[in-house]
Amino acid sequence: MRIGIDVGGTNTDAALIGDGGQVLAAVKSPTTEDVTSGIAAALDALGATDVSAVMIGTTHFVNALVEAARLEPVAAVRLGLPATAALPPLVDWPDRLRETVEGAVHLCHGGHEYDGSPISALDVDELRAVAADIRRRGLRSVAISSVFSPVSDDSERRAAEILAAELGPDVHLSLSAEIGRVGLLARENATIVNAALRPLADRTVAAFGEALRRAGIDAPLFLSQNDGTLMDVDHARRYPVATFASGPTNSMRGAAYLSGLTDCAVVDIGGTTSDVGILSGGFPREAAGEAMVAGVRTNFRIPDVLSIGIGGGSIVGPDGSVGPRSVGFRLSSEALVFGGSTLTATDLAVAAGRAEIGDPSRVAGVDHERPLKVVAERVAEAVDRMRTSAAPLPVVLVGGGSVLIDRLPGFDDVRRPDHFEVANAVGAAIAQVGGEVDRVFSGPRETVLAEARAEAVERALRAGAREGSVRIVDVEELPLAYLPGDATRVRVKAVGDLDLEKIDA
Amino acid sequence: MRIDTGLLPAFARGCAVLGSGGGGPVAIGRAAARQALEDHGPVEVVSPTELDPSLLVMPVGTAGSSAVMSERVGGTEEPVHLRDKIEELFGAPVGAVMASEIGGTNGCLAVAWAARLGLPLVDADGMSRAFPGMDQTVMQLRGVSPTPAVMCDERGRTVVIDHVTGRWLERFVRASLEAFGGQVATSEYVLRGHQVASCTALGSVTRAVRLGERLPEPIVTGKIAEAGGSVLVEGLGPDEGRLVRVEAGSEFLAVIEDGAPVAAVPDVIALLDTRTREVVQTEQVRYGLRVAVLTVPCDPVWHTPEGLRLAGPAAFGLTGLTALAAPGGLTGGSGTGGPGGPGGLGGPAGAAGAAGPLADRREVAP
Numbered sequence: 001m002r003i004g005i006d007v008g009g010t011n012t013d014a015a016l017i018g019d020g021g022q023v024l025a026a027v028k029s030p031t032t033e034d035v036t037s038g039i040a041a042a043l044d045a046l047g048a049t050d051v052s053a054v055m056i057g058t059t060h061f062v063n064a065l066v067e068a069a070r071l072e073p074v075a076a077v078r079l080g081l082p083a084t085a086a087l088p089p090l091v092d093w094p095d096r097l098r099e100t101v102e103g104a105v106h107l108c109h110g111g112h113e114y115d116g117s118p119i120s121a122l123d124v125d126e127l128r129a130v131a132a133d134i135r136r137r138g139l140r141s142v143a144i145s146s147v148f149s150p151v152s153d154d155s156e157r158r159a160a161e162i163l164a165a166e167l168g169p170d171v172h173l174s175l176s177a178e179i180g181r182v183g184l185l186a187r188e189n190a191t192i193v194n195a196a197l198r199p200l201a202d203r204t205v206a207a208f209g210e211a212l213r214r215a216g217i218d219a220p221l222f223l224s225q226n227d228g229t230l231m232d233v234d235h236a237r238r239y240p241v242a243t244f245a246s247g248p249t250n251s252m253r254g255a256a257y258l259s260g261l262t263d264c265a266v267v268d269i270g271g272t273t274s275d276v277g278i279l280s281g282g283f284p285r286e287a288a289g290e291a292m293v294a295g296v297r298t299n300f301r302i303p304d305v306l307s308i309g310i311g312g313g314s315i316v317g318p319d320g321s322v323g324p325r326s327v328g329f330r331l332s333s334e335a336l337v338f339g340g341s342t343l344t345a346t347d348l349a350v351a352a353g354r355a356e357i358g359d360p361s362r363v364a365g366v367d368h369e370r371p372l373k374v375v376a377e378r379v380a381e382a383v384d385r386m387r388t389s390a391a392p393l394p395v396v397l398v399g400g401g402s403v404l405i406d407r408l409p410g411f412d413d414v415r416r417p418d419h420f421e422v423a424n425a426v427g428a429a430i431a432q433v434g435g436e437v438d439r440v441f442s443g444p445r446e447t448v449l450a451e452a453r454a455e456a457v458e459r460a461l462r463a464g465a466r467e468g469s470v471r472i473v474d475v476e477e478l479p480l481a482y483l484p485g486d487a488t489r490v491r492v493k494a495v496g497d498l499d500l501e502k503i504d505a
Numbered sequence: 506m507r508i509d510t511g512l513l514p515a516f517a518r519g520c521a522v523l524g525s526g527g528g529g530p531v532a533i534g535r536a537a538a539r540q541a542l543e544d545h546g547p548v549e550v551v552s553p554t555e556l557d558p559s560l561l562v563m564p565v566g567t568a569g570s571s572a573v574m575s576e577r578v579g580g581t582e583e584p585v586h587l588r589d590k591i592e593e594l595f596g597a598p599v600g601a602v603m604a605s606e607i608g609g610t611n612g613c614l615a616v617a618w619a620a621r622l623g624l625p626l627v628d629a630d631g632m633s634r635a636f637p638g639m640d641q642t643v644m645q646l647r648g649v650s651p652t653p654a655v656m657c658d659e660r661g662r663t664v665v666i667d668h669v670t671g672r673w674l675e676r677f678v679r680a681s682l683e684a685f686g687g688q689v690a691t692s693e694y695v696l697r698g699h700q701v702a703s704c705t706a707l708g709s710v711t712r713a714v715r716l717g718e719r720l721p722e723p724i725v726t727g728k729i730a731e732a733g734g735s736v737l738v739e740g741l742g743p744d745e746g747r748l749v750r751v752e753a754g755s756e757f758l759a760v761i762e763d764g765a766p767v768a769a770v771p772d773v774i775a776l777l778d779t780r781t782r783e784v785v786q787t788e789q790v791r792y793g794l795r796v797a798v799l800t801v802p803c804d805p806v807w808h809t810p811e812g813l814r815l816a817g818p819a820a821f822g823l824t825g826l827t828a829l830a831a832p833g834g835l836t837g838g839s840g841t842g843g844p845g846g847p848g849g850l851g852g853p854a855g856a857a858g859a860a861g862p863l864a865d866r867r868e869v870a871p
Contacts, residue, residue: 080577080578081580082580082582082659082660083577083578083579083580083658083659084577084578084579084580085579085580085581085582085659086537086540086541086578086579086580086581086617087533087536087537087540087578087579088540091536091539091540092536111577113577113686113687114572114573114576114577114686114687115686119577119686147576147577147578148576148577182572182575182576183575183576184575184576184577184578185533185536185575185578186575297532384728384793385728385793385794385795386793387792387793388791388792388793389792390730390792489572
């Protein structure tokens with residue numbers, strides 16, 4: 001048995017999955033300020049302690065960034081001079097967040113050209129002076145980026161060694177090559193965000209562990225990452241940024257699992273928004289370009305999700321419009337069916353007989369037909385925007401607000417699976433482990449691809465995948481047409497089932 | 506007019522539209538311009554008619570791959586090295602900067618570099634939009650020599666190219682690009698003040714600002730129903746029932762409805778994401794995107810027979826399209842560039858579209 005937990009802003013959901021893959025139990029409990037007691041309560045309610053692993057998905061870290069709270073000031077060290085001076089680190093950040101996060105900015109020598117040849121030599125004295133400045137300012141977290149580090153991370157690693165030797169083990173170092181892909185500013189931003197979250201990650205991961213101990217569970221703990229794969233606790237402490245989009249990823253993967261589909265659209269309808277994503281081969285389609293997170297341009301590997309302002313708590317206007325304003329978590333006091341005075345989307349669903357929530361007599365006579373039709377049309381339009389071809393596409397509805405929908409115009413196959421309300425916790429429980437390669441190769445196409453695939457598989461195995469279960473799920477080639485010498489940027493992703501024995505060993 | 510950090514977003518948006526779906530990552534150029542304006546103060550925009558006849562005007566831009574530019578972000582000293590070498594070659598001080606290419610990221614970089622040099626920016630450019638070829642300029646049409654031309658990087662590693670035509674300039678730039686790491690700053694078709702009014706696309710900077718502040722009415726608004734070499738836009742809302750095809754290479758090249766061209770290169774064709782209001786580049790096109798398709802006229806000189814030979818539909822491999830009459834009433838010529846036509850070394854510049862999503866601005870066809 002394994003347990004999946006989703007720690008959201010409002011609720012902590014947990015699901016117990018049997019060895020045969022069936023959902024044995026599911027609970028929802030309120031998220032608490034200390035995180036620990038909310039998880040402990042959910043685990044108690046599940047009542048199972050003899051489990052082989054616990055997987056947690058959380059929005060805790062992304063929320064910290066959105067709120068600009070609980071963040072550590074960061075020293076941003078970039079290696080690449082004299083290139084890149086036109087745009088120093090943090091240049092494109094929103095002012096409020098920048099004030100919170102900017103501890104110091106250092107532009108240094110180092111970095112590489114696209115082909116791996118050095119831009120300039122790393123300057124040891126320069127980096128020692130940077131270390132002295134970091135120490136003088138009392139900064140405890142450092143983000144290191146260098147030009148084309150996805151091609152060669154040599155500069156970043158050597159700079160990290162120098163800084164670590166000067167600053168000691170109490171200062172965290174985050175390296176951009178381990179966090180993002182080609183695109184310096186976006187990768188560097190993600191690295192700075194990661195650095196700002198490191199102390200919070202230490203505390204939070206410790207709180208998760210404490211919750212397990214309190215519930216009497218002695219099983220390995222994993223956190224789910226943006227791409228639907230798992231990382232162990234140690235990795236999570238060092239790369240909190242990798243959890244940023246795990247919420248939508250888990251709900252989409254959970255939806256796939258519960259419905260038995262691997263290629264479909266998923267609509268997760270919560271209290272305020274409907275989030276639409278596309279699953280392909282069981283994994284969420286990732287956003288192609290740069291993703292804005294809390295106003296910061298990043299290139300996290302995050303699912304391509306379209307959110308529209310329709311949820312169970314959406315306020316219904318006098319003209320029959322629904323959303324984007326929502327009563328949010330006050331649904332249980334403000335909705336008509338709960339004795340409140342606000343007409344919400346949930347009231348419409350109850351009036352239409354699609355849900356049995358609260359007191360249906362309070363919504364008798366409410367005109368539900370037209371507003372619910374508009375809701376269905378807008379959700380259908382969002383799904384249509386996300387699809388990549390005109391081929392028929394099944395749609396899976398999950399989340400508490402999914403009772404708003406029974407049919408979607410233009411889509412024949414619309415389903416709401418059992419346990420739809422805890423799809424995200426189920427998604428956390430079934431996560432796999434993966435390995436990814438994204439860099440510029442040169443040479444003949446077949447050789448390049450074989451090399452990249454082998455490297456991705458190797459990385460998945462190292463991450464804890466079971467031998468024989470690893471498969472390539474994504475290959476992307478971008479010929480760098482204007483660079484001679486057959487240079488090709490190749491992205492390959494491999495995933496496999498988690499081998500618990502390997503983890504224990 | 507002065508460009509400061511307040512006016513920059515509108516200007517940058519105008520540059521993005523004038524990229525016609527290409528022209529490289531405007532986000533990088535815009536951020537560099539913002540930083541330079543903060544560091545060095547606003548940039549004075551001067552009218553071509555106000556220039557001293559003997560003033561040396563330095564057109565500037567970058568050439569290379571977008572992927573490299575988004576990683577190996579430029580330095581601050583490229584314009585200084587360009588200027589120093591141009592002054593040495595021409596024996597006179599550079600008095601003003603001009604964008605070689607207003608469309609895309611190069612329009613924004615011209616602002617950044619003018620700010621860095623403390624020089625005014627001429628309200629003109631070489632293209633009135635973005636083109637993939639370095640020689641697809643009004644200066645080329647008017648017989649201005651492209652050389653001596655200078656390529657350099659942020660630390661002043663410099664290549665001077667002399668005694669070649671526009672087409673050969675591209676060949677030399679391409680040959681040097683690898684050594685420069687896939688990205689290089691360039692200045693070519695250097696002008697004197699008295700040449701600017703007759704040998705460039707006039708009013709480009711003010712036009713970009715105006716465009717950024719107010720976009721023209723779209724040709725059609727709808728969703729992308731087919732992506733690939735050509736893009737099918739299915740009309741929605743008031744345009745329900747219309748089907749419009751947009752031909753694309755490195756840039757958007759033509760808009761065709763009911764078999765007839767509605768807009769075509771050399772005029773600018775831009776796609777706008779109706780959800781985000783962001784300009785959509787050719788490599789960002791994908792099924793389901795809600796877009797508005799718009800067109801903006803290029804400089805009328807591109808609709809003359811010589812202009813069309815250098816940058817008309819045929820130069821981009823659109824042989825089935827005869828040139829459209831310009832919105833200004835100019836009539837087009839035959840528009841045939843002939844084999845190995847203008848702007849192309851190994852084929853039409855439009856072939857660059859086959860190179861995939863990394864194809865972009867002022868790049869040389871492979």
